Amino acid sequence: MDLLKCWLETRQFEVAITTNREDVPRIVREFKPGIVLADIIQQQVIADLKENTNSRNIPVLLMSGYTKRQDSLHLNADDVIEKPFNLPLLELKLNKLLKQAVGVL
Numbered sequence: 001m002d003l004l005k006c007w008l009e010t011r012q013f014e015v016a017i018t019t020n021r022e023d024v025p026r027i028v029r030e031f032k033p034g035i036v037l038a039d040i041i042q043q044q045v046i047a048d049l050k051e052n053t054n055s056r057n058i059p060v061l062l063m064s065g066y067t068k069r070q071d072s073l074h075l076n077a078d079d080v081i082e083k084p085f086n087l088p089l090l091e092l093k094l095n096k097l098l099k100q101a102v103g104v105l
Helices: 002-010 021-031 040-051 069-074 087-104
Strands: 036-039 060-064 079-082
Touching: 021 040, 036 040, 040 060, 060 087, 079 087
Parallel strands: 036 060, 060 079
Antiparallel strands: none
């Protein structure tokens, strides 16, 4: 996670990370992210974000080693990237979701 954070920061992304799902609502409230990158194991966090009126429009990119795109829609994610992923594809997906969100937010 730290390596991914460093890589994203070199591409001008501002990044906040946590391994504690209890911290997510506070981080979203304080940091006001343009996108959330989450592992599939955090399904409840994703559901909570999408149910909250303050965060429902924040795009979620789901990282998973064993899901297909249609599963991401079921989990309320806006897109999925399968692990292991290549970093240029991750950057492409993040930028695409951020551009789409500009019209929604």
